[in-house]
Amino acid sequence: MFISNTLVYLIALPLAGAAILLLGGRRTNKWGHLLATAMSASSFGVGLYQLMLMLDRPTEQRPASQKLFEWIHVGEFKVDAGLLLDQLSICFVLLITGVGTLIHIYSISYMSHDKDRRRFFAYLNLFIASMLLLVLGDSYLNLYVGWEGVGLASYLLIGFWNQKPAYATASKKAFVMNRVGDMGLSFAIMIAFATMGTVSFVGVQEQVSQTSEAALTAIGLMLLVAAAGKSAQFPLQAWLGDAMAGPTPVSALIHAATMVTAGVYLITRSNFVFDAAPTAQLVVVIVGAITLMFGALIGTAKDDIKKALAASTMSQIGYMTLAAGLGPVGYAFAIMHLLTHGFFKAGMFLGAGSVMHGMNDEVNMRKYGALRKFMPITFVTFGLGYLAILGIPPFAGFYSKDLIIETAFDAGGAKGIILGITTLIGASITAFYMTRVMILTFTGTKRWDEDAHPHESPWLMWLPMAILAIGSVSSGYLLSRGDALENWLYPLFDHSDEYQKHLIEPIIVSGMALTMVAIGVAVAYFKYARQEVSSTAPEDVSIFTKVARQDLMQDRFNEAVFMRPGQALTTTLIAADQAVVDGAVRGVGQVALSSGSALRGLQNGYVRSYAAIILVGAIALIAAIWVVVS
Amino acid sequence: MDASNYLYISALLFTIGAVGVVVRRNAIVVFMCIELMLNAANLSLVTFSRINGDLDGQVMAFFTMVVAACEVVVGLAIIVAIYRSRRSASVDDASLLKR
Amino acid sequence: MMQLALEVGQTAQPEAIMFWILGPMAVAAALGMLLVKKAVHSAILMAFVMIVLAIFYIAQDAVFLGIVQIVVYTGAVMMLFLFILMLVGVDSSDSLTETIPGLRPIAITAAIGFGGLMVSLLGRATLGRDAIGLAAANADGNVEGIAMLLFSTYVFPFEVVSALLITAAMGAMVLAHQHRTTARPTQRQLSINRFRGASLGTAAGLPGPGVYARHNAVDVPALLPDGTPAPTSVNASLEARGDMLDYKSFDLAEVNTQIEEEK
């Protein structure tokens, strides 16, 4: 493996930015955002430099590593602070720093009126550093550091406006649910160490063949729990919608493009584990399928533009997870969809931010309408992202999503058919709710509040949107041209069971997919474009819509199953601690006290009763002697 | 004549003395009961001396008498002192130790 | 019963006779000590018990102790008791009613238990063993034997006991000593108090008992000029002891209060 000594700069630059801004305090208010953007951009630069270096090297020499220092060495548990940059992580590095830098630029303008802008940029840099650590760590434990680091950054950014209690709660909820996932990662690391004696990616990969399938399944499932927590997959998906409390650039960067895809990264990174644990893979696929439908259904009912996009994100990550669960064929497609999704979803989120910026931070789509004329650039960039997510050729989503649908069908048998149909229906629903978003926002009649003065955003904001739109248009083609990404990632994945022959011809799958998408678009068109849309959400809707509006009862479920019993348990324990545990101790004291006051009655002050007691005592003594003698 | 008969009577006298200490309230009578108990013990000692055939028991009884005399002197002085302050020779009236 | 009579008959030696006569008497006297109401009677009974014990000592070849018992106990200690009794007088403490609830049953039960245990223990310990007797130890005489022991083996305790005696005497003096908190009233002061007091009724001193009475005895109250008895004329101790005769019986029912002028 190639030894590099420049990898650390990828992380060190944004980390330094965050440190300077946080420690520097108000002094850095003036230029803090510029520094942060520069740090992010230079990290991107380092990433590009690393990519060039990598391209220069022969295939088997491409992965580069750097050992920084000895981190935790105890007995056989040896973890160094080491970085690993291979074909997989470089994709992420470029996505994170690239999209990250764009969003830094966007935020300069978007956050210009916020007096805490410096802090915002510090958090952004902290996030970039943590996320890079996540994808660059050479062991599960190093990944874990980044894993929780992004959780922290996400917590800070969701709660950036934490003076609003609801936002503070949302950030806490995100962190705690992420922690549930983190627990899964802890378990996975523990099992890996107990069974294989190592926690580094390389070490685990070497040990897989010597390890029982049961252990690998356990590791795989625990990794899946971790991935579900971070990527808002079923059943740990509830936090993502609330996470939209954060400023919109945050939603674009963390909750659409990068952090939430970390789960997919984890599964892909652990491909060697999953390849050897079919049961775990199956569960991955099931979770992916459930989530993609779950997210899609929620998306149909949301009037909040950001929440609709968040539901869409959840659903799209469901696609990726599903693909990642389909084995060696699926990993590359999962990553491809992840990258294209990073472009178009970030673009759309920024578009949503641009709309909100022009509409006094209104998020209810029912209060939009006919914004096309007022925000042409936003409309175009958002529209390109829309076409991409629908999977219309030749936009990016077409390449990535169709491949996933194909692969789903290729899984074969009943599984293949179920998965294929699920993905197709998901695509159709996606088309429906995205069309709904487009129509409600940009076309139709004005339904604005009176004080709204929609206007196009400044160039600092639309430039990143434009760049991302270009990505949404072209990335799919570029990445799949000549199977570029597949070939690039090829050395990382196990291809022992080579490509199966397609069960259904790709062109047929594409046809089916496009048909489904067309149906979705058409339904949305007839429902929203041909009818008047009211500016308040209608109440006389079907039970399904009501349920979907409440995120399919996910919060109710969590509340009923975890929160309330947990609160009851806490209250009971506190009472029990006072009454039982402390009470037992105080009870002993009480017994001593009360026996004391009972015995005090004997000390009545009368010499004669003392004498009587002495007499009784003497009898007892003599009786004792008598017993002993006889 | 079995010498142990003296021991029995000594035990009886001692018991009577003990009961007297408990049931009588007049401090002087209580004192006399204590003297009775001491004397009962003395009788035992003398009897033991006879049973064992040496004089140590008698010497012991002699010492007891001396100590008893001291006790009587001091005890009666205490009674007088108490009587002076409390105008009563009842042991129940001297119950300041309680509570 | 036959057997007992036989045994008594067999052991009808002088000592046994003496024991079986004096022993029950001593026990009865001791019991009487508890049961009589007056402390003086208790003291007399106590003295009797002591004399009996002294006889027992002598009977058991403890001549010296027997004499000491009579001299020291019956002579000195009991006299001391009587003196103190006189000093203290009589009061409610002589009452035999129990004031502490439950004490008497406890005491009696305990006494029975104690006595029973002692007797049974003694029975186990000594029955069937003959006494050696003091004939050999007293060969040179009882007093000489005790002296030998006292001034050899027991000389140190003996000295300690002497120190104790002296200390006790000191203690008794200290305890009995009365601290005056006010100056002793002078005769003049007493006189003033008497006449400047609340009433002139007592100025001439308390009436002596028996004055104007039918009987001239200490326990008979004096009669006031109107014929009613004067309660203050009888000693309070007598009253407390209930030794006073009922003065109502001395009330002059028909007193001619009309004093006829002597012509």
Next chain:
Amino acid sequence: MKWLSLLMLLPLAGAAIVSALPKGNDKAAKQAALGTTLVVMVATIAMAVGFQRDNVDLQYVESYAWIPSFGINFALGVDAIALVLILMSTILAPIVVLAGWNEAHGGRWSVKTFYILILVLETMMIGVFAATDLFLFYVIFEAMLIPVYFLIGGYGSGERSAAAVKFLLYSLFGGLLMLAAIIALYVMSGAQGGHTFDIDKLSQLQMSSTTQNLLFLGFFIAFAIKAPVWPFHTWLPDAANSATPGTSVLLLGVLDKVGTFGMIRYCLTLFPDASKTFTPLIMVLAVISILYGAFLAIGAKDIKRLIAYTSISHFGFITMGIFAMTSQAQSGAILYMFNHGFSTAALFLVAGWMISRRGSSTIADFGGLQRITPIMAWSFFIAGLSSLALPGLSSFVSEFLVLVGTFTRYPVHAIIATFGIVLAALYILIPVQKALHGPTTPGNESLKDLNLREKLAIAPVIAIIVALGFYPSPLLKVINPAATHVISQMGFTDPAPSNGGK
């Protein structure tokens, strides 16, 4: 150079100086105390530099005859575990003095007395970890209660007397059991080659398993009360609630470590077989402590109480690590003792400042502090993150080592304990949300941010927390040989990778 006795004498000398100062000159007393503790800290660091880390024997050994007729020596010496803990204590001492500059005011006695007590306590803190004579250890173990009793009862708040008495009674009860066990050991040593209190010699004693079990319990219960392990914990929240923040730091940070330190040094060394017998029970107690403390902390309404409850949870981790008998868990537990000292110190000190500014310790009384007092809020937040074991902060390393080490031998316990990390997120983030986030509630608008002295006090703590999170190697290298030594003495080796049964 007689390092250890020097270390013990220095604070005493400081106490003498403070007591000689003229009455009413509080500032001089504070400065003298701060100076003394700083000197002790420097001396300790100098000593630590010379420590041979690969040598598992006791180092810096000193021994003076104390009561020769009973074979009692004033014997001192440190291994890596004791060294680390002494280092922690002496670093915390100046921080506590500096942070609690004004907390002695309003006490029952003078400010001078407060600092004399603190300095005397520091001597004892060093002594209790350095003692290698069981009798000396016991004497200091019990004597430590005295200054703490007065610090709580004299300078605390609320029901300080009741809390002080409760603390004292609990500790004395444990101490009594330990005393009985110590006497038994002494008597047995007499039957087996001469009366002694020397730990090394005592560990060679032959005893029946029943005896060993009983004596083990005597020691363990004393340490479990001190640590505190569920169900012996109820004194801690009351004591921490009533003590001044500085006292609480010393109480939870240092004194409680005597419990876990004692488990390693005395329970494991003196009674290896009994330790094995009781390990299943203790592991269960430890797991209960972890979850129980966490649940109580979640429900706590008072900030000081909350921190005390989190400590119960953390001590559960430490206890679990000690008895899991793997080198990872053992090292983790020892490192945890060190780290916990600092993260709890940070939490308590900042909480103390918050409370003294607001005049209330109820969490609900605070609100929106992040915008009023950003530096104080951040300090609290970072301390909290350390408490919830965020990777990159020091507690994570130790907590994860404990978990991973425990898992290799007791997977079920480790899995249940891991749920504690979710609860940890809750018990830290709930007060963070209530006190730091949200709108600024009435009564908090004019709170002042940290002043220079307070910043100087908290900065090193946070620096240590962060530094050891990223680079724990220097400490781990000292701890590892000792931890491995403990394990191997007990006859354990790390389980080999199981390969999942393949």
